[in-house]
Amino acid sequence: MKTAYEQVQAARGKDRLTGLDYINGIFTDFVELHGDRRYADDPAIVGGLAYLGEIPMTVLATEKGRDTKTRIKRNFGTPNPEGYRKALRLMKQAEKFHRPVICFVDTAGAYCGIGAEERGQGQAIAENLAEMMALRTPVLSILIGEGGSGGALALAVADEVWMLDGAVYSVISPEGCANILWRDPDKADVAAQYLKLTADEVLQLGVVERTIFEDNDNADNTVARLSSDIAAWYENISLLSSGDLTKKRYERYRRIGR
Secondary structure (H helix, E strand, O other): OOOHHHHHHHHOOOOOOOHHHHHHHHOEEEEEOOOOOOOOOOOOEEEEEEEEOOEEEEEEEEOOOOOHHHHHHOHHHOOOHHHHHHHHHHHHHHHHOOOOEEEEEEEOOOOOOHHHHHOOHHHHHHHHHHHHHHOOOOEEEEEEEEEEHHHHHOOOOOOEEEEEOOOEEEOOOHHHHHHHHHOOHHHHHHHHHHHOOEHHHHHHOOOOOEEEOOOOOOHHHHHHHHHHHHHHHHHHHOOOOHHHHHHHHHHHHHHOOO
């Protein structure tokens, strides 16, 4: 059985499916949309329109890339503020046209460069949290790899949050936690144990609704399972009025930590 830190390392693995892999594997007719209409496009967040069967949906994903070239292009999946603003623009568009929003989350956290801070990184994340809480259309977020800090949470305020059983979800990386508490990043394995970041632990804490079994021998099975699960989720949640939807979402977050 893997230790918590071994789970973190596995969740960061270069052979894992990325956000775009899930979008292209689950949905059809994906049309990517670009830009935040303020500053630029951020390739670390991919978003656009797609179909699940005959149902139009808005899909979003943090995208790390596959190899060195694409990882550099995607800024290793660490979004800038314009990425979060692009995501929010597409979510508000989905609300206008009554489309559900599906988010795939895989990021070590928001980019912490000087430019990102100058362009309002904290405000962009905070606006996403507030707007997603009140979004009058169904939202589902799925943690597919690394779920790090506010950078992950900015796409994970949802009616339900799911988590692949090989993913992790934490307020801070084990290395960052170890550096703050002990000034020793080599104690990351100890920090990971105390952070309760594995899928089973996060589920027990009530932060996610369910964990999804990953078939490590056949990734197509994982994609197919998610596809049918998303369809079943939408069939049920689409019966709720927008008022009931936002009320239940608010109550969901009030329950965490009780």
